[in-house]
Amino acid sequence: MLVSDFNFHLPEELIAKEPLADRAASRMLHVCRDTGAFEDRLFRELPDLLRSDDLLVFNNTRVFPARLYGRRGGLHAQKLSSHNPAMRDFLKGKVEVLLTKRVDGGGDQQTWEALVRPGRKIGVGEHLYFGEDHELHAEVIARGEFGERTLRFSPVADFFGLVERLGHVPLPPYMGREDRPEDRERYQTVYARERGSVAAPTAGLHFTAEVLDRLHARGIETAEITLHVGLGTFQPVHVAVVEEHKLHREWYSISEQTAAAINRAMDDRRRVVAVGTTTVRTLEYAALVAPDARPHAGSGEADIFIYPGFQFRVIGGMLTNFHLPESTLLMLVSAFAGRDKVLSAYEHAVEEKYRFYSYGDCMFVE
Numbered sequence: 001m002l003v004s005d006f007n008f009h010l011p012e013e014l015i016a017k018e019p020l021a022d023r024a025a026s027r028m029l030h031v032c033r034d035t036g037a038f039e040d041r042l043f044r045e046l047p048d049l050l051r052s053d054d055l056l057v058f059n060n061t062r063v064f065p066a067r068l069y070g071r072r073g074g075l076h077a078q079k080l081s082s083h084n085p086a087m088r089d090f091l092k093g094k095v096e097v098l099l100t101k102r103v104d105g106g107g108d109q110q111t112w113e114a115l116v117r118p119g120r121k122i123g124v125g126e127h128l129y130f131g132e133d134h135e136l137h138a139e140v141i142a143r144g145e146f147g148e149r150t151l152r153f154s155p156v157a158d159f160f161g162l163v164e165r166l167g168h169v170p171l172p173p174y175m176g177r178e179d180r181p182e183d184r185e186r187y188q189t190v191y192a193r194e195r196g197s198v199a200a201p202t203a204g205l206h207f208t209a210e211v212l213d214r215l216h217a218r219g220i221e222t223a224e225i226t227l228h229v230g231l232g233t234f235q236p237v238h239v240a241v242v243e244e245h246k247l248h249r250e251w252y253s254i255s256e257q258t259a260a261a262i263n264r265a266m267d268d269r270r271r272v273v274a275v276g277t278t279t280v281r282t283l284e285y286a287a288l289v290a291p292d293a294r295p296h297a298g299s300g301e302a303d304i305f306i307y308p309g310f311q312f313r314v315i316g317g318m319l320t321n322f323h324l325p326e327s328t329l330l331m332l333v334s335a336f337a338g339r340d341k342v343l344s345a346y347e348h349a350v351e352e353k354y355r356f357y358s359y360g361d362c363m364f365v366e
Contacts, residue, residue, distance in 0.1 A: 284304060
C-alpha cells in the first residue's frame with residue numbers, strides 16, 4: 001500500500017490558523033460507513049446524532065507549554081559571536097527545544113526526549129540554559145535515530161512550574177504563527193486533566209460545558225482514558241510504502257472504571273464511540289495486546305499503527321478532525337471507514353470550504 005494513495009489537494013486557505021471564538025460552532029461532516037453517504041451538520045448536533053445507549057470515550061490528557069527557547073552554553077559559542085554580526089543571533093547560541101516525552105522513572109531530576117533546533121549543531125555533551133537567569137539547565141546525553149535528543153535537566157524545586165512560566169504552547173508548525181496567551185486555554189480541551197501532551201487531542205477541542213451537559217441529559221454514558229501525545233504527532237511519513245512506517249511509542253493509561261464501562265458496553269453490544277484518534281489508538285492497542293481482545297485497566301506505551309486492513313475490536317464510531325494528506329491519522333480514519341469513502345468525504349469538505357487541522361472542523365464517522 002502506497003503512502004501516495006492517501007494524498008489529496010488541500011488549498012492553503014482552508015488550513016485553520018485561528019480557533020473559532022465558540023468551540024461548538026464548528027461544522028461537522030456526518031459520514032455513514034455502510035453507505036458512504038455524508039451530510040453537512042454542526043458540531044452542536046452531535047448529542048442528537050449519538051444513540052442513547054452509546055458509550056462516548058474521551059482522552060483527558062493535558063497539553064503543557066513544552067516549547068522552550070534558550071541558549072547553548074559553552075565558551076566556543078561566546079567567542080564565535082563576535083566574528084560575524086550577520087550571524088549574531090545564531091552564534092550567540094540560541095536554541096529551541098520541544099519536550100516530547102519524559103523517559104525517567106520520576107523524581108526531582110527530569111530526563112526527556114526532545115526535538116531541538118538547530119538540530120545538526122547540538123551534540124551530545126552540550127549544555128542548554130533556559131530563562132533570563134538560567135533557571136533551567138539541561139545536558140544533552142543522547143541522540144536518537146530520528147534526530148531527537150535526550151536531555152537531562154538539573155534538579156529544581158518545581159520543574160513543571162518553571163516550564164509553565166518559561167514555555168510556549170507547542171502549536172503545530174502549519175499554523176505559521178507563534179503562540180499567544182489565549183492559546184494556553186484554547187489549545188486545550190475543557191476536560192483536560194492529566195498533564196503530559198505536546199499536542200492537543202483535537203477532536204475534543206469542540207466540546208463545551210453546554211454540549212457535555214446535553215450529552216448527560218440524554219443519558220449518554222461517558223468515560224475517559226489518557227494518552228499523552230508525543231513525537232509521533234510531529235514525525236512525518238518518510239517511506240513510500242505504508243507498511244514500512246514505524247510509529248513512536250506514547251504513554252497511555254486506562255482506569256478500572258473506564259475498562260469496566262467499555263466491557264459492559266461490549267457485553268451489551270452497545271456502541272463505543274471514540275473522541276479522537278488518540279482514543280481510538282489507546283483502546284484498540286489495549287484490546288490488541290489482551291488475550292481476550294478486550295481493553296483492561298493498566299498503563300503502558302502504545303505504538304499501534306492503524307491503516308486499511310486493520311481489524312477494529314472496540315470502536316464503533318469516532319469523532320475526528322480533518323487531517324494532513326498522507327498522514328498516519330488519515331490512514332487510521334480510512335481503515336475505519338474505507339479509503340475511497342474517506343477521500344470522497346474529504347473532497348466534499350474541500351469543496352464546501354470546511355476548516356482543516358487542529359483548529360478546524362470535524363467529522364463524525366459511524
